Amino acid sequence: MPTVQDPADRPVPIRPHPVLARRAALRFVLLIGVVSAFSDMTHEGARSITGPFLGSLGASGLVVSVVAGGGELLGYGLRWFAGRAADRTGRYWAIAFFGYTLQMAVVPLLAVSGNWPVAAALIVTERVGRAIRIPTRDAMTAHAAHRLGGGWAFGVREALDAGGAMVGPLVVSLVLWLHGSDRSAFAWLGIPAALTLLSLVFTWRQFPNPADLEAEAPAQLTDSAPRPPAFWLYLAAMGLIAVGYADWPLIALHFSEERMVGSTVAPVLYAVAMAAEAVAALVLGKVFDRVGLRSVLVVTVLTAAYAPLVFLGGLPLAVIGILAWGLGMAAQESIIKAVLTTIVPADRRATAFGLFDTGFGVAWFVGSILLGVLYDTSLVALAVVSALVQLAALPLLVLTRRRLSTTASKG
DSSP states (O other): OOOOETSOOOEEEOOOOOOHHHHHHHOOOOOOOHHHHHHHHHHHHHHOOOOOHHHHTTOOOOOHHHHHHHHHHHHHHTTHHHHHHHHHHHHHHHHHHHHHHHHHHHHGGGOOOOOOOHHHHHHHHHHHHHHHHHHHHHHHHTTHHHHHOOHHHHHHHHHHHHHHHHHHHHHHHHHHHHHHOOOHHHTTTTHHHHHHHHHHHHHHHOOOOGGGGGGSSOOOOOOSSOOOOOHHHHHHHHHHHHTOOOOOOHHHHHHHHTSSSTTTHHHHHHHHHHHHHHHHHHHHHHHHHHHHHHHHHHHHHHHTHHHHHHHHSSSSHHHHHHHHHHHHHHOOOTTHHHHHTTSSSSGGGHHHHHHHHHHHHHHHHHHHHHHHHHHHHOOOHHHHHHHHHHHHHHHHHHHEEEEEHHHHHHH
16 A cells, blocks of 8 residues: 655555545456456356267266366365465465466367367366466455445456356357357357456556555454354355255256256256346345345355255246356355455455365365265255255354354454
């Protein structure tokens, strides 16, 4: 932050006018949101066809499952290391640039991959790049939280993120319809990949030090411990929700096997889910800034209904279930992360985001296996287990809220 010298020769920080500071914070969130939009357009577009693409190269169903699940596990597991490195070195932008560049470079390379092992390696590498850049992106976004409100800062960014995730699969569907080639689709995704990196450079030039966006006296509800007890309670609660949340490929498989929709319509339903996520992120952000952690409690109750609706109902109920699923995805990337800004001090946020994502990802991977087994056994069992596991997070969320209230009253 800029400084001036007082008569005693001590540096005095120049505090920007609150209105100007809020505008700067919003501008940063919008810019980092544009980066996320182009990024999601690229990698979500690619993810919508990587399974069939691997199959066309001779990979078995087991290989596709291992590559997808293992890539996600690695992609979450590395986030703690990336976040810790960012907090220790302070080189947030450098680590973000490395992660984004790695992730964006490998997607168009899929267009020239000659066999499934090479394609599988590129798919896993894309997840690694995402793992490296997400904790730093979230930590930098959190600097704007105390000017805008944590819910609104993460909600706006996630709305733009989900918008890109909605457009990407639609672009891929259009390319497939026009050209009928997975390789052509991967090649066309090189355009939003390049735009991701260009917008990242522009954002960096505009905000080389996002920490300057922090309010003068952030109202943090923290214990003195690096990771206070509330953090672990909250992670345990979110872990239960992750266990009960199905991957989109499993939902798409159900639609296909039940002949609810044709293969060309499934990506459109995914786009509908992403559209719901984009709208929900904005609404949830505003609600969170008014009522706090209670919003997470309400969302948990609502999204626990997605599995019975999707897996036990007909198409109309399944569409409602998809909307509930999108609501949950919005919460996971907006208000759920906004809560962390009230638990962990600013200088440890990247580490906290990384550790949180690692634990959440491990729980998600365990849940993916569990729900996959239940899907082959009983759809009723899948729906019941998914709903009950998510609802089991409610007591832990209540305890987390009490812990934060107690800490705030002591402060």
